[in-house]
Amino acid sequence: MVYLNFLFVAGIVASLVFYFYFKTKQFRSTLPIRRKWYTAKAGVSLAAFLIFFGLNAIILYPDIIGFAIAAVFIVLGAGLGINNYKRMRHEGRYVHEEYELNK
Template structure:
């Protein structure tokens, strides 16, 4: 059980690092579709963060309140992750086209 906690903590840290990475890439991007694409990627990372956090809460607090909080975080994380994954896939189709149009 303690090893599972370490795995979830590592996944939480990695997903937060990816969220921070994609947010900084979004701020540095100059093309509009690429900014939206990085925003969607950051949203997927944030959704994964919430899912891993809820799984970790189930391990740390195995009571009724822990289950309710974990369920709320899991539902929000799944919704956020799926919505942003669809956006990321849609906007990813236009990245190369936008790059070709804006070459100098």
């Protein structure tokens, strides 16, 4: 269980690092589609954070309230992740085209 907890904490830290990385790239981007693409990527990272946080809560609080709170985090993270993954895939198709048009 200790190794699993360490794995989830590493996932939490990595997802937060990627979230802030993509948010920084979003603010620095000048092209609108690329900005939306980075927003969707940051949303996927935030969803991963919520899922890892929920899984870690199951290990730390193994009672009915801990499971309920973890289920809420996991369901919200999964919904957010699916939505932002679809947005990321859709807008990713147009990033290169927008770059070529705005050279």
